[in-house]
Amino acid sequence: MVPGNVFRDLNDLPDEPRLGARLIVIGLGLLAIRFGWPRLEPGSYQKASEIFFRYFDLFRLNPRLAHSPGDFGWLLVSGSVLCIVSGAFIFFRRGFWWVAEHRKDEDVVRLDLK
DSSP states (O other), X not given: OXXXXXXXXXXXXXXXXXHHHHHHXXXXXXXXXXXXXXXXXXXXXXXXXXXXXXXSOTTTTSTTOOOOHHHHHHHHHHHHHHHHHHHXXXXXXXHHHHHHHHSOTHHHHOOOOO
């Protein structure tokens, strides 16, 4: 099965600004966890990284690759960026459509040469 237009599925996302705001807050929270946790309690951060990769071994397909504690941080940053970008898209989507619908069509075709 060949994938079609990936952006066509974006129309199925909800238009609720609350969901967008929640996703943005979750993303910022993940960033705070990523950069605050290693500085406040480095031992538990290392332990959490080990436990995560023990139960969710992402490198079992290629045993030559080994994980490091930095990989856990990159996963947190990737998840936070995904939440922030999708949350911003959902949050501002209704506003973009509102502006497009309420803009005067005269402004596009009229030339003001004075």
